[in-house]
Amino acid sequence: MSGAEPAAPTEADGLPLWVAVETPQHSGLTGPLAYRADRIWPPGTLLRVPLGRRDVLGVVWDPERVDEEPPDPATWREAGAVFDALPPLPASWCALVDFAARYYQRGTGELALAVLPPELRKLEPAGLAQRLARLRKREATARARAAQALPLVQRPEPGADQAAALAAFEAACGEARPKPQLLYGVTGSGKTEVYLRAAESVLARGRQALVLVPEINLTPQLEQRFAERFPGRRVLALHSGLTPVQRLRHWLLALLGEADIVLGTRMAVFAPLPRLGLIVVDEEHDPSYKQQEGARYSARDLAVWRGHAEGVPVMLGSATPSLESWQRALDGRYQRLDLQARIGGGPLPRVRLFDMGVLPREPGGQGPLLAPRVLDSLRERLERGEQSLIFLNRRGYAPVLHCADCGWKSGCPHCSAWRVFHKGERTLRCHHCGFTERVPRACPDCGNQDIAPIGRGTERLEEQLAPLLPGARIGRLDADTARGKGELERRLAEVHAGEVDVLVGTQMVTKGHDFRRISLVVALNPDSALFASDFRAPERLFALLMQAGGRAGRDAAAATPPEMWVQTWHPTHPLYQALKRHDHGAFAADQLDERRGAGLPPFSHLALLRAEARDVDIAAAWLEGAAAAARALPVAEGVMLYPPVPPPVSRVAGIERLQMLVEAASRPRLQALLAQWVPQLQALKARHRGLTRWAIDVDPLGI
Structure with missing residues (x-):
């Protein structure tokens, strides 16, 4: 009878086994599913189970972590082969996945399977058992050899x-x-x-x-x-x-x-x-x-x-x-x-700010590549046989190509972003969707053959440094030069071996690397983050510059004091003043005061609801419907939902994007709303045809 409670499972029905599997997102199924088994396997056991017409990998889940009751035994399907050669995943692992799925509002099976090695999905129990036997044998041999002659450390x-x-x-x-x-x-x-x-x-x-x-x-x-x-x-x-x-x-x-x-x-x-x-x-x-x-x-x-x-x-x-x-x-x-x-009592680099506003601007409105005093510092380090690092957080040759006659710029036809000019490849490439074309011989709009690059990336910086520093061995390290297999390791080895005099790089060279010979760091054009709409932009910039400066002077025995130059149009900004003193505490106190007054993290808790569609009106209508559904919930009291707005790059690969910020003063209040609201959003999607996808981002990094 419709609406009747399912009958309690009997021994003849088999035993209900809860299994976390990766269910399709449109299914609305987020928790583990019930299967029939002839015995109850421990939580964390891997096994194969049927899902639709497929045979998929699953993880036995603890029934105490499952909210719903077992469904009608008539709907159960038989669990498949068990990976009994492998010990169950620890209960602590299952608890971690369970918490992460609930907190970040994802399906238990989706998250559990996403963090397992993809190769596991291809294996049957017999195949994995063979691999385990070979692995154990190889490890036993390797440990025996290692134990024979352990070096003194x-x-x-x-x-x-x-x-x-x-x-x-x-x-x-x-x-x-x-x-x-x-x-x-x-x-x-x-x-x-x-x-x-x-x-x-x-x-x-x-x-x-x-x-x-x-x-x-x-x-x-x-x-x-x-x-x-x-x-x-x-x-x-x-x-x-x-x-x-x-x-x-x-x-x-x-x-x-x-x-x-x-x-x-x-x-x-x-x-x-x-x-x-x-x-x-x-x-x-x-x-x-x-x-x-x-x-x-x-x-x-x-x-x-x-x-x-x-x-x-x-x-x-x-x-x-x-x-x-x-x-x-x-x-x-x-x-x-x-x-x-x-270590060793070595000094932190002296941070010096150069005001680019005192220099005449070049054609196109740009300042010179290097201020005279900065260039002198680079030449002095070269004469002493020391290495320098020039940090520019923008790869490619130039951010955009431009026609001065008609105003054409190298925009991406699929994104609300510019295509970056890569001179070595003679391509225009969008770093958001990957769309790439050869550089046109003339302006596509007016035919003018004099199209020129605007701005500067690491590729152009490397080229322009060569005549300024004749004889210097200039290396570049960014996502383009490190793309090939082994390229990153090779280029880092060259720097460590002293085969590079000046290293040009993006943020990938500023973190964690122990460059013993670098004594000078130069940061170019870091100002854009000072006035970004994202409230975390100053924090990221300060950390990036502190980390970049920290690459200098790591050898305490070096004779020359380390130094960092920052070329800026805003030398009096409090961020740079704190940077000069290496005073993270003062910078943090200033930022925390601002955030406390504005009610921003860590003094509030945020989630972003994102919607994507080919028509921005469809995304907006869905978000407005989502907001109405949230406000109708009793737990919405004390939670603020802001109007939908586009992100900084509002269109990617032809898809329009909108986002809606959700803010609460307490984490439990935000989580209570999300737990009741998110299950409604999938049903809401079905009523808005044309919505490509939606996603919830708890504790977003950028807004």
Whole structure:
């Protein structure tokens, strides 16, 4: 009878097994599904199950974590083959996935399957069992060989600040629920040595360490440091740059407890570690820890949650902590550990500001490439055989091509953005949708053959430096030059070997690299972020410039004091004045005062609802309907919904984008609204034909 309660399952029906699978987004199914099994497998067990017409990978889920009752047994389908050669995923892993799915408003199966190695989906239980047998045999042989001749490892003596930080870490290890520790250390102060000794401490107790880095290009050098310090220990990486087979092998070693130390990017926060004893988040302020597609999770925040849930210490390291972490340290929720001296007593670079407003402008309104005093500093370093770094956070030759006769510019036909001129490839490329065309011989609108580049990217900067610094060996490192396999490592090796005199690069060269020979850093054209609409733009700029300056003077024995030049049109701006003093505390206090007055994070909590459609009116109508649905909910009291607005790039690949900001004074109030509101949004989509997709972003980085 319609509306009748399903009959309670009997023994004849089989046993209900809840399984997390990746269900289609349009299905509206977000939780685990019920299957029929002849026995109840432990939560975390991997198995194959039918879904529609497909056979898919699933994870047995704890029924206590499932909100709904089992459906009518008549609707159950038979569970398939079980991966019984593999131990179940730890209960702590399932709890982490369950929390992340609820907090970031994603399906449990969607998130669980997204963070598993893709290669697992292709395997049957018998095939995985064979791989595991070979893997265990190979690992046993490798460990036996490593144990035969372990080299003596020389460890530097910790400084006073490092020793104090390590003592605080050891004290935290004895606590049932240790506070996260914010390791606030200036660039070159030896944060990595603290990580190494903390890892050594937990390894001695038979535990595993998880170390997160913001970007793939930082993984190899850190992996080498850990491997050198811990010979005979299994140190491995987890990131998207691995081949599918490598990623599966490393993931299996982590789950089996064979990996002692796992280093990785944001995805590694979900590494299944049965003996976890330490989590390190290096450069914790970095925006790369926030996933920007699919389940938009923050690996840093999940690391803190995981540490609390599993009772293990979490160490967040940065020279420029995020304002959220800084405020939590001020509130006493985090323990702050300061490293305020560079290793060896070396000085921080002297920051000098050059006012570009005093120089005459070139044709086209641009200032000169390098101010005379900055150019003199570069030449002096060259004469002394020292290296310099020039930081320009814009790749390509020029941001746009322009026709002076008719005003044509190289816009992207599919996006509300310019196509960037890449001279070496003779292409115009959109960095948003990837649309690429050859550079036209003449203006497409009026036929004028004199079309010229406007602005400057790293490719043009490299070209223009050559005549200014004759004889200098100029290298460039950005996403274009590091694209090929092994190119990043090769170019970094050239810098470390002293084969480059002047390194030109984007932000990828400013983070974490230990360039021992660089004594001068020059930052070009950083002003655009000062007046951006995104309230986090000044914070990101300050961190980026502090990190860039920190590449200079890392060798305390160098004879020449390190220096940083910033070419700016606004030298009196408070951000630059704090930068001159290396005063993160003053900058943070100023920014936090502004945010407190404006009711912005960390003093409020945000979510962004994004809508995409080929017609902007369809996206707007859907968002307005979503807002009306939210306001009708009783839990909407105290939650502010702002009118829909376009993001900075409002059209990408022919799709119009709008977003609506949701703000609440408390996190529980925002989560209560989202939990009731998000399930309604899929049904709302069905009533607005033409909506391409929608997404909710909890704790967005940019608005």
